[in-house]
Amino acid sequence: MKRFVYFNLPDNYLNQQLAKHQPVKVITPTLQTARALKVPHQSLETLAKQSLVEAGIQVASILMESRLLRTAVSRVIQTSDVEGTTRAFSSAIKAVLRAGINLESLAGVSSSRTKQLALLTQTYVSLLREKGMVDAAEVLWQASGVITKRQLVLIYGYFHPRIDQLHFLNAIADHHSVIVLPCPESSNFVDNQKAVDWLQQQSWQVQVFKETKPSLGKQLQDCFLNQTIVPAEVKAHIYAHLESEVRGTLAQVKNLLSQGTPANEIVLVARDDQFYGPTVLDVAYEYNLPVSALYGVPLNATRVGAWVQLLLQVIQDKFPFESTARLLTNPLCCALSAEVWQEARKQHPSNLLAWQNLGVNLSLLDWQYEDTRANWVERMQDVLNKFNLLQGAEPWAREIVAFYQFQEVLVDLSKPEEEVISLGEFAADVMGSLALVTVPAQPGNGGVELHTPLSIFGAKFQHVFVLGAVEGILPAPIQDEPILDFYERKLLRQQGFEFDDAAQAARREIISFYALLQTPTQSLTFSYLQIIGKEATLPSSYLSKLGLEIVQPPPLPVASLEEARQIYLRRETLLDDDVLPQAIHAWNVEKRREGANPYDEYDGVIGLPLDPDKRVFSASQLTALGQCPFKWFANKVLHLAEVEEAEEELNSSLRGSLYHRSLELALLNTSDLSKVPENLETAFVQAEQDLQLPLLPAWEARRTEHLNVLIRACMQPEFCQTEAEFFQVEQKFVGEWYGLIIKGQIDRIDRTPQGLILLDYKTSSQAPRGIKDEFGKANIDIQLPLYIHFASTTLFPGETVHQAYYYSLTKGKKLSKKQPSPETLQAIAQKFKSYLQSGYYPVAPDVEQHSCQYCPYDLVCRKGSRQSRKASI
Incomplete structure (x- = not known):
């Protein structure tokens, strides 16, 4: 039986032979390789699966593999983290199965870690066999043993065949079958040379073709191995960073398309396609370029997958507000109207009944604790239909694919149909499946495609653009495994177990690049970026082996x-x-x-005057105006306000109101300040009712804490000074202050032989910062001077104000603040009037931006370092 290994095959030879001779089954690793030969795509794996199906053997799905492997781990290894242990062992088990290792022999080695791996693999394989299944990694080995009829095949694109591929190929290849292998005289191809020797031992014959006029690909391969002169059609361009590299490359692609080059004759190649993919797709969208990226994205990284995860979280957590709101307002379903959403924000419903009271029927999501797998899947299908998830996914091709992929996942999860599992187990199965199953990042037919070198073995394109020709990407760094590391493999190889080692992994990268070099027929362009993130890069060693000089890219037309x-x-x-x-x-x-230009209308200097005589100010308004005029303007003139939302915490404003009202009520029932602590508990309860305090989490425990804070504050010496008698509480006033009409109220007024004492309660531990001084710092107090002015002139004419101070209820102590001079206050009032009369409300917070910390208008202002370039106000 004559079977052949072809070396040094001329370009287009296979196409010519396939056109002349009888049909032959062409086996290629990828669709792109099959496209180059103009034949249907069929791989060794698909051929092997057909043989297994004919023999009545199933290939386990990825979900079934995961489920059985978790079962094996739980039986063999004592661990509380079955999921994590399964992930750790998964790749090692695949490597054992792919290498065709005898598990009994492997279990006899001295290494305890390898023994555990062998036992776990044996248990896992036994579970598979009980169901009449094989793992995807052992498909070729298992198919080799069940083949009853050989076939005439041509194997092309498997340029670095593994041992399992060789065994299956030898088992199925009939008379006159052919495999094409690159096998130049180089130490980098020692694995291929061993493969050829093995095939010759199986009666395969080597046929070497005579050298013809070398194509561009052949010239490049010779240049890579023998350092000959690089062809002029090969370039290497330098770029500053990732985006500039992608923009420069796609601009060249668009230029070629505009010159009439078909899109399917151009390919983008990136060794790390997941790193480049998002940027390539974003720029391609801007450039209006048809680009497909077929690298896998896990379902949990899609919109559909994220929605399903959120759905299960909502069901298991019993409809908490935030996650339920995110679920119902997701772009895939949009199940809340604007009116219902506004009401939901006010009420924060956090259980099924509360949502239903808003008119949101979520009874379909009220799942029971246990059910059969079939019923769980049926419930999930009902939810997907109820929320019209497929319709919501229609704007995005990837999401449509993800939806149908999830449908296939549900079919697998429904088996065995009668098995009863809990909601938590079903949710864990779904979550695990979403992490395992992938969809193309940007599906589609036609257009320019983004690939890795491995996915275009044997393919042909007129123009090839290789992105990321830097060390650490091309070639890819060799990755060790946690369980079956390269040192362990070295020891096992010494005992006769044929595991791949680090040297083979490195040679595989070289052969991958060597094969890539034969892909272009007209041009090959490498791109090198100088920085990735914040790290400087080095050009790929492959560029120096080709003798390429890295140059600036040519100027190109604007691409978008x-x-x-x-x-x-x-x-x-x-x-x-x-x-x-x-x-x-x-x-x-x-x-x-x-710039350094003065503020204009786009900074709040609108030039529309307001009459100061027709406005009434409070102390807090003047403070806001003095800290940042725009802050006052946004509140009092534009009437901007945040959306009303239910309080789930006792915020500073509500806390202040609660403390003030409690003290007011406690003082109203007595004239003796020493009795205030005794009255606080009753006053606190009344204050809660007066303020209609919302139901807050763990409030009973927290209210005790707040009440104790008030009691401690009222028992301090500075709360009630010697000889002081309580006089007034929450005393209101209105009047004129340097031409401005002011209204307000003083928290408490005491009377002493020396005069009145004015107190203003604060829940903070520091005195208010005040308004800006001439240097832009917020340190001029204006509130207490106002209280002193109106207490001595309007409220109690002729009486002396002995003291005025802030009192921290949190710290239980007086907060001192330096009082400004009357001249300073008059100047401040005059400046405020000029703001209103000229319509001058710039975004100009204090230099340390203390006024911005709790400002609700950050979305509509333009603060920042630019403030230092403006003239001070």
């Missing part, structure tokens, strides 16, 4: 309307575009904002 706008933004001529005039206007506004 967005890039054109960036250019025309700085020119006097305008692009015929609806967006650009507004963009230029916004650009000029921002330049003025960021």
Whole structure:
């Protein structure tokens, strides 16, 4: 029986032979390789699975593999983390099965770790056999033993065949079958040379073709091995960073497409396609380029998968507000109207009944504790239909694929149908499946494709662009495994177990690159980026082996309307575009904002005057105006306000109101300040009712803490000074202050022989910072001077104010604050009036931006370091 190994095959030889001779089954590793030969795609794995099916043997799905492997781990290894242990052993078990290792012999080695691995693999394989199944990693070995009829096959694209591939190929290949292998005289191809020797021992014959006129690919391969002169069609371009590299490469791609090159004759290659994929897809969208990225993304990283995870979280946690709200407002379903959502934010429903009281029927999600697998899957299907998840996924091709992939997952999860499991077990199965099953990152047919070198073995493209030609990406670093590391493999190889070692992994990378070099027919372009993140990079050693000089990329036409706008933004001529005039206007506004020019209308200097005589101010309003005029303007003129939302914590504002009201009630029932602590408990309860305090988590325990804080504060000496008598509480006033109308109220007024004492309660431990001084620092107190002014003139004419101070209820002590001079206060009032009369409300917080810490208007202001470039106000 004559079977052949072809060396040094001329380009297009296979295409010519396939066109001339009788049909032959062509086996290729990828669709791209099959496309180059113009044949249907069929791999060794699919051929092996057909043989197993004919023999009545099933190949376990990835979900079944995971489930049985977890069972094996729980039986063999004493661990509380079955899931984590399963992940740790998974790749090692796959390596054992793929290498065709005798498990009984492996269990006899001296290494305890390897013995455990062998026992675990034996248990796992036994579980598979009980169900009449095999693992995907052992498909080729198992199929080799059940083949009853050989086939005429041509194997192309398997340029670094594994031992299991060789055994299956030898078992199924009939008379005149062919495998094409690269096997130049180089130490990097020692594994291929061993493979050829083995095939010759199995009666395969080697056929070497004579050298013909070398193609571009052949020249490149010769250059890589023998350092000959690199062809002129091969370039290497340097870029500053990732985005510039992708933009420069895709601009060249778009230029080729505009010149008539078919999209399927251009390919993007990245050794780490998951690293490059998101940026490539984003820039391609901007450039209006058809690009497909077929690398796998786990289902839990898709919108559909994330929604399913959130659904299970909501069901298991019994409808908490935040996760339920995220579920119902997700773009895939949008199950809440604007009115219901607004009401939900006010009430924060956190159980099924509360949501139903809002008119949101979630009874379909009220799942029981246990049920059969079939019923769990049926419930999940009902939910997907109820929320129209497929319709919600329609705007995104990947999400449609993810939806149907999840349907297949549910079919696997429903078996065995009658098995009863808990909700937690079903949720764990679903979560695990979402992490294991993948979908293409950007599915689609046609267009320019993004691939790894491995996925285009044997394919042909006119133009090839290789991204990321840097050390650490090309070649990829050799990764060790936690269980079956390279040192352990070395010891096992010495005992006759044929595991791949580190040297083989490195040679595989070299052969992968060698095979990539034969892919282009017209041009090959490498790109090298200088920085990844914040780390500097080095050019790939492969570039130096090719003798390539890294140069700047050629200038190219603007590739997108967005890039054109960036250019025309700085020119006097305008692009015929609806967006650009507004963009230029916004650009000029921002330049003025960021410069040293005075504040303008885009910073709050609107020039619309307000009459100071027609406005009534409070001390807090004046403080806001003095700290940042825009903050006052946004609140009191624009009337901006945050969306009303239920309180789940006792915030500072509500806490202050509660403390003030409690002290007010406690003081109203007595004239003796020493009796206040005794009255506080009753007053606190009444204050809760008066303020309609919302139901807060663990409030009974927390209210005791707050009550104790107040009692301690009222028992301190500075709360009740010697000879002081309680006089007034929450005393209101209104009047004129340097031409401004002011209203307010003083928390407490005591009377002493020396005069009145004014107290203002604070829940903080520090005195208020006040308004800005001439240096922009917030340190001028304006509240107490106002109280002193109105107490001595309006409330109690002729009486002396002996003291005025802030009292910290948290610390139980007086908070001192330096009082400004009357001249300073008059100047401040005059400045406030000028703001109103001229319409001057700039975004100008204090230099340390203390006023910004709790400001609710951060979304509508433009604070930042630019403030230092503006004139002080």
